[in-house]
Amino acid sequence: MKKKWYDALWIASLAYLALGFFNILFAWLGLLCFFIPLFIAVAKGTKGYCNRYCGRGQLLSLLGGRLGLSRKRDIPRWMRSKVFRYGFLVFFFVMFFQMLWNTYLVFAGAQDLGQVVTLLWTFKVPWQWAYHGTVFHAGVAQFAFGFYGVMLTSTVLGLITMALFKPRSWCVYCPMGTMTQLICRAKNGKPFREESH
Amino acid sequence: MAQERKKRRACVSQGECVACGCCVKVCPVGALEVFRGLYASVSGDRCVGCGRCAGECPASVIGMQEETV
Numbered sequence: 543m544k545k546k547w548y549d550a551l552w553i554a555s556l557a558y559l560a561l562g563f564f565n566i567l568f569a570w571l572g573l574l575c576f577f578i579p580l581f582i583a584v585a586k587g588t589k590g591y592c593n594r595y596c597g598r599g600q601l602l603s604l605l606g607g608r609l610g611l612s613r614k615r616d617i618p619r620w621m622r623s624k625v626f627r628y629g630f631l632v633f634f635f636v637m638f639f640q641m642l643w644n645t646y647l648v649f650a651g652a653q654d655l656g657q658v659v660t661l662l663w664t665f666k667v668p669w670q671w672a673y674h675g676t677v678f679h680a681g682v683a684q685f686a687f688g689f690y691g692v693m694l695t696s697t698v699l700g701l702i703t704m705a706l707f708k709p710r711s712w713c714v715y716c717p718m719g720t721m722t723q724l725i726c727r728a729k730n731g732k733p734f735r736e737e738s739h
Numbered sequence: 740m741a742q743e744r745k746k747r748r749a750c751v752s753q754g755e756c757v758a759c760g761c762c763v764k765v766c767p768v769g770a771l772e773v774f775r776g777l778y779a780s781v782s783g784d785r786c787v788g789c790g791r792c793a794g795e796c797p798a799s800v801i802g803m804q805e806e807t808v
């Protein structure tokens with residue numbers, strides 16, 4: 543099958559993770575991974591981002607598939623259930639808004655900048671070596687630390703489930719994937735159609 | 740008399756499909772598409788029953804069925 547330019551977006555995904563080790567402010571670029579899928583889902587009513595442009599999915603595919611870092615087992619039934627998928631989406635949202643709240647507190651001067659990246663919503667990893675000051679408000683950096691934590695956490699989860707199950711197991715419970723599918727359902731209805739024989 | 744022939748083809752559990760499109764990428768004959776961001780759909784005419792989509796599907800919701808044609 544002929545490769546397209548977007549098949550190389552895993553490089554962008556890898557570069558994003560790497561840049562966060564040098565300057566945390568690059569974490570802002572990750573917003574593209576939030577807004578582009580939503581824009582495609584709302585404007586076109588498709589999951590075009592997941593289907594074509596998701597660099598993380600490609601990276602997991604590469605590591606778990608071509609590099610053989612996946613056991614390639616079936617994901618447990620409960621992990622693909624709607625209860626888990628929607629539950630994880632809600633949990634993800636709650637944690638995301640908590641991160642936004644922390645950013646707000648720094649902007650409001652009620653809290654100092656925390657130069658840590660919170661991994662798996664629990665472990666506060668010192669990350670001061672990737673912060674070299676900013677010409678903007680400290681809140682801008684606080685958002686970067688928080689958002690990079692979100693991105694790194696989801697990557698770690700993706701890598702764990704890649705190793706345990708199939709390479710792109712993350713896609714099953716990815717909050718963006720679940721959310722864009724919900725948008726598509728709201729936009730397109732639920733027209734189950736007969737498969738052609 | 741026409742001879743009965745068995746054909747293997749992919750079958751998606753549409754209600755459980757997460758519409759990630761992994762199956763579309765690996766199908767060698769382009770028999771799959773993601774329908775309106777909702778679920779993967781198989782074109783039975785094109786499907787050659789190789790099973791690559793079933794192996795790739797991260798949610799394991801694609802099965803192979805034998806049909807008489």
